[in-house]
Amino acid sequence: MADNGRVPTNSKTATPAPARRRELLATAAEVFAAQGYNATTVRRIADEAGLLAGSLYYHFDSKESMLDEILSAFLDELWAGYDAVLAAGRGPRETLEALVTESFREIDRHRPAVAIYQKESRHLAAQPRFAYLAESQRKFEKLWLGTLERGVAGGDFRADLDVRLTYRFVRDTVWVAASWYRPGGRHRPEEIARQYLSMVLDGIAVRT
Template sequence: MRDARRPNVASACASAYPGADDRAGDRARRHNEGVTTTSAESGRSRPRAAGEGGARRRGKGSAPLASERREHLVRLAAELFAEKGFQATTVRNIADEAGIQSGSLYHHFDSKESIADEILSSFFSEIMSAYQAVLDRGDNPRDTVAGLVRVAFGTLEPHRAAVTVMQNDWNYLKGMARFAYLTKSEDEVEKMWVDTLRTGQEQGLFRADLDPKLTYRMIRDTIWVAVRWFRPGGRLNAEGLAEHYLKVMFDGINRH
């Protein structure tokens, strides 16, 4: 059963494709003949056949509209990947959810892998930049770890689908050549955390008997798994959730 919340987004996406059904067959045919359609073509208008009354004029807002269509498709696909899993989601599923023909989807993306690539690369680019900004402040290791935790929790709402896809399909996706950057990015993130934890140990701020890498991975996993139960609009927002987590992490549950 389709989520009752999604039709509004799907309808908006469908309305952004006037005449989608009429053009789908032609785009599908061109795709099968090996004509590659990319996002750069999103702002171009296809010339009409002779029987269609000449060339179609490009509207002034065609490029922004194409970008809006693309964003709609990415959002819809991200939700489907999160709910059904990447492997179980087909191009037809995405097109149906958007209210368009499958051929129309190929006007923007050559495959569902391309959509997942955009979702995950955007997520990693944003979170790594935010992590680096925390490190660049030059705070003591305890405050730096707190800042990193806040950044991680801050992704749960805007990047809920990306985090869920990572939870569910990480092992499958990282085995594909185009997603090789996932492992590289995760290694870079791990180094940021582990170096900070190790420095804190050297400065006597953190316990010396804890393994920094294992500690980071436990922190990482307990944060990311929250995406399964955290819902915006509850008693705590992401910021409040991060502060509660920091109390447990730094102070524990025992009375002192």
């Protein structure tokens, strides 16, 4: 498990069955993603999971710690994937392709978490508990911006585009896919990545 610098809050007594934990976290993530974190009541989560509100506190310290666990688990896995991509030491264009593909795979696996991250990370990052969100964002920017800049320097990418704007466009378009992507739908994540890369690399206009 990759570490993002945060201590996992593992309180209570002897830990409850991790299987049930993951189950509850999955439904919580689903509700958080659908309704928003603040709009979601802990009673609603319990209702969806088939138990009563108070019973959730046998498994978790608080509503916030559920959110925390959902987001950090996602980020840990995301960065594990990214680090593997970087370790391959490919050129800028291939790295970008691999990063995009990896991102869509993560959306496929952590769709609710990505949706929550997308909606809430900005104002969560202000809280000390979620400081790792801000740190992750910085690493994220460094990674993608660096890849784009290497590509421009190496002649792979156009030099007449504002790299920072391009970075934002690329980043956002990848992640907002979580808002409409449905696992098991018509498109596999790799196919979505392929189409997206084709569009962003070569454009949608017919070449004359």
